[in-house]
Amino acid sequence: MTTHDTALLRRLNTRATLHALRRGGPQTLTRLARAAGLSRQTAEVALADLTARGLAREVAPAEGGTGRPARRFAFRAEAGHVVGLDVGPRRILAMLADLNGDVIGEHRLDTDEHLPAAERLARAERAATACVEAAGLARGDVWAATAGTSGVVDRSGRVSVSTLIPGWTGLDLAGQVGRWFGCPGFAANDANLAAVAEHWRGSARHVDDVVYVLTGYRSGHGLLLDGRLRTGRTGSAGELGKVPLTGSEDASAVLAGTGRDADELFEAARAGDAQALALVDRLARGLARGASVLVVAVDPELVVVGGGLARGGEVLLGRMRAHLADMCLNPPEVAPSTFGEESIAYGAVRMALDHVDQELMDPYEGTASQPRTR
Amino acid sequence: MTTHDTALLRRLNTRATLHALRRGGPQTLTRLARAAGLSRQTAEVALADLTARGLAREVAPAEGGTGRPARRFAFRAEAGHVVGLDVGPRRILAMLADLNGDVIGEHRLDTDEHLPAAERLARAERAATACVEAAGLARGDVWAATAGTSGVVDRSGRVSVSTLIPGWTGLDLAGQVGRWFGCPGFAANDANLAAVAEHWRGSARHVDDVVYVLTGYRSGHGLLLDGRLRTGRTGSAGELGKVPLTGSEDASAVLAGTGRDADELFEAARAGDAQALALVDRLARGLARGASVLVVAVDPELVVVGGGLARGGEVLLGRMRAHLADMCLNPPEVAPSTFGEESIAYGAVRMALDHVDQELMDPYEGTASQPRTR
DNA sequence: TCCAGTTATGTAAAGACGCGACATAAAGCT
């Protein structure tokens, strides 16, 4: 804890003003002051500070009210940017977002799953920088960047185990990503980031305890408790590798037995094909078995299902609900993902923003306009 | 967020002073000021406030230093008290503690497991009030009280399911306990409270992600992540009722097959009896299976084993470690409980103190000397 | 016994901050 002089008060109030500004959109000074619980003068001083730091700007007054027109201020979301990446086995997706989290650029890239690590990294960097340059920005305009990928990612952002991506194990992904832009870099597991995205603005936005189930070729579990990501000591929370579950089958094994791919299977099941329905039920049971471990352990409010198999929609989800009800004392809700394939990169954006917000909002921070680099 | 005037600064500094005072024990003004990051005068003002509220007092100066003897101040742990209860099927344990969490009175009571709910409650109240009166205190001197019990306890402190205690389901335990003393009352599951106790001052004190395994007649799991209790949406986190685990057996079923009780079994195993060792291994496997669900879900740093079977010591724990290593990618440490049978009541003390501390430390609070009652 | 050294206490002044109050400015409406 630092010194508690009146300067702290100033920072606290500036923070409250910034918070109110971001929350309430463009608004007048008096409204802002009331929202922040401050006097007009104090809000004015805070706003001057924020303007000097590039975080606020004055906009045109509102038309047609009675009385003297009030000056209005808005948050400058374009003051900084973050990059979110999904570096998967078969696909790379880069997103560029402003401080509001609005995505202002994307770059997608298909890759071969056998691509060597070094080349995969180079492509990921190209995808990310392509976004940035397309938006007319320089590398230095990126304040934080996060990458999601398949495998276990530890607290420091290093890939400790990856079975799906060749040469990936041992990679300091967070460090790499940070170096590309000379900013703080972070990395996390794909299912975890998808969970973050759904909690941020997706299916889980009204709920703080969520289990996310990533299905399909890339599979895994993400866990959010009290709205925060829980990855465990080594980052392997939700990695069910060796749990002795009865009757759980791998989805690809189930599918391999049939001649069809997942979409065909779901289509047939929707049409009422009994054999297809039975197969969907087996898939659902396997997913439910895995999810049940997390559900029983943490008793969440909601299970969000995303990834390839989520295209099965209600046919699959309905069966999952039924199986979960058999396995859990308090079965949670089950909902499909909102962001689908984009959820991982979008969650990466959110994680990068988390860091920026923390620096922006920290009252014990200096007044430097850019977050410190580590 | 409330108004951020200079009074907040005062409260903030008073809080910092109180924190330093509690943390550093009886100490001089200048040391206190430095520890709190404040000037001597500010600390002095804060201390005057704390003294007026009964939370601090002046003690005799230290002997024999050079220079003018410094006035010394100490935290008044006796300014308030909390009660922690363990209301089990066969036993009731009440603890009275001061604001430091030092236990200054206990009252133990054996009960029949078939005792009706109303009578069990009456006995629990008697045990709790006996503690309070034996310490020469009145009911109003208790600032918060918590009860732990067997069964699922929801967020509001109501017992939603209890299979072990007759008539317990539906009981508003938190409300009852609060009414006894006219103070805020709380209730939680026994395994959860045991986890809290071990994290507070026991085997898990250096670790923030812990799974606690309560074994024996009362069994269950407690979960702490980031040092905080996680009970889930309905309070049933860690209740493994219906998970389809292979090869998991109930401990009592294993023991029933033999003619011996647990202690005899462990004794024989320690002496090298092969049959006993095999039985201990089966017990250990069952416990490990259950724990593995939580371990795999949240990847904790430590598993603490408490309750009746924990008396098996290393004979049992060693086998549990071996089985967990087979079931988890990253097996955590496994340690025995520190507080044994007292951990539940002691964890209840801690939970009550959490509430008191929050009221005491909340800078947005008024300056009333006693926490508000709800 | 006295005095220097050391450490704590008491007091005053200054700087920073937030707020209330009042006067002033700029728009719409009659």
Added chain:
DNA sequence: AGCTTTATGTCGCGTCTTTACATAACTGGA
């Protein structure tokens, strides 16, 4: 043009914290 309404500009006050300096109290050695 004048009134009403709402926002802005400015001033002074009270609170809080800190720095600076003078004073008090105790120890140990001469």
